[in-house]
Amino acid sequence: MIKLKDISVSFDGQLVLNHLNFTMNNGEFVYLVGQTGAGKSSLLRLLYMDLKPDSGHVAMAEYDSESTENRDIPHLRRKLGVVFQDFKLLDDRDVYENVAFALYVTNARRSETKKLVLHALADVGLSHKRNQMPQELSGGEQQRVVIARAIVNAPSLLLADEPTGNLDPNSSSEIMELLRKINMRGTAILMATHNYELVRKYPARIVQLKDGKLLDVELKNQ
Numbered sequence: 130m131i132k133l134k135d136i137s138v139s140f141d142g143q144l145v146l147n148h149l150n151f152t153m154n155n156g157e158f159v160y161l162v163g164q165t166g167a168g169k170s171s172l173l174r175l176l177y178m179d180l181k182p183d184s185g186h187v188a189m190a191e192y193d194s195e196s197t198e199n200r201d202i203p204h205l206r207r208k209l210g211v212v213f214q215d216f217k218l219l220d221d222r223d224v225y226e227n228v229a230f231a232l233y234v235t236n237a238r239r240s241e242t243k244k245l246v247l248h249a250l251a252d253v254g255l256s257h258k259r260n261q262m263p264q265e266l267s268g269g270e271q272q273r274v275v276i277a278r279a280i281v282n283a284p285s286l287l288l289a290d291e292p293t294g295n296l297d298p299n300s301s302s303e304i305m306e307l308l309r310k311i312n313m314r315g316t317a318i319l320m321a322t323h324n325y326e327l328v329r330k331y332p333a334r335i336v337q338l339k340d341g342k343l344l345d346v347e348l349k350n351q
Contacts, residue, residue, distance in 0.1 A: 130155045130286060130317055131176065136185035137341075138171055145171055147341030148185070153319060155285070158312045160328050161321040162346075163338035169321040172338065173288050176319070177209050178202050190285065207235060210279030210316075214291035216271045218263040224250070225259040228278045235282070249277040253307060269300030273307065280311060287311065289320040293327060305331050 131153040138146040145168040153159055161169050174180035175187050178197060187194035192205045218227050228249055232242045250256045253273040263271055272292060279287055289308065293301035305327055312318045322328065328335060328348060337346045 130157075130190060131319070132186075132188040133172075133175070134186045134188075136175065136182045136187065138168070138175070138180065138182050140171075144341055146182070149342050151336065151343045153317065156312070156315050156317050158309070158318045158333040159320070160333055160335045161319060161338060162323065162325070162328070162335060165323065167338045168341065169338055170290055172343075173211075173290050173319070173321060176286075176288060177206055177211060203234070207282055208284055208286065210276075210282070210284040210287040212272070212275050212279050212287065212289040212292045214294040216263070216275050216295075218271060218274060220263055223260050223262055224255060224266070224274050227263065227274055228281055231278050231281050245281050246277075249281040252280065252311075253277045267300070268296050269303055272296060272300070272304055276304070276307060276311075280316070285317060287316050287318045289318060291321055291323070293322065293324055301327060302330070 131151065133149055133151040136146050136149040137144065161172065163169050171180060175182060176189050178194065181194060189205065190208055192201065197205065219230065222230070225246055228246045229242050232245060247256065250259055253276050255270065255273050255277065258266065258270065263274065266274070292308070293304050296304065301324065308318055308320065309331060325348065335346050335348060336343045
């Protein structure tokens with residue numbers, strides 16, 4: 130599903146990713162760990178092509194960094210779901226409209242949109258709050274809306290950038306249970322995190338970003 134080959138990325142002359150290599154298969158759950166500033170978010174941005182590498186090759190499903198035109202990037206992103214730490218919800222739209230927004234940009238039919246949105250909200254346990262505004266929800270509930278928006282297109286891959294970073298321990302566990310459920314249905318998940326307690330509680334493959342390179346690691350080595 131994902132193949133990064135000999136990837137290098139720098140910002141202001143500072144090398145962040147240094148001839149990095151990484152592969153991930155369909156249906157995998159992978160934790161991406163590393164210190165703040167190690168480049169975890171940059172790596173995720175490469176995958177949804179918000180960032181192009183200085184050198185090397187990014188392949189995501191049938192798309193790659195060398196041949197994908199800017200006009201094709203929206204099509205790539207419809208195959209992905211992205212969950213951010215800071216939610217990025219639209220404050221002037223209710224829960225239903227926030228989730229539906231991901232479908233409006235694909236010109237989905239209204240009847241199809243309603244069915245898919247209600248299904249996604251049921252998946253995350255928020256059907257009863259579909260008419261509420263984001264600011265009326267708890268942090269954990271807001272993150273559930275973000276996840277509903279990310280899965281409404283039935284993506285093959287979910288990218289989660291510190292999805293529990295702004296949540297209390299109980300809400301964090303609820304979000305992890307939800308992500309694992311989504312993964313068990315076949316959606317691959319790449320989750321950037323620095324929360325080793327959650328990694329221990331919900332074990333999966335771990336890759337560590339250090340000195341610009343990725344290594345598969347065992348948690349006991351952390």
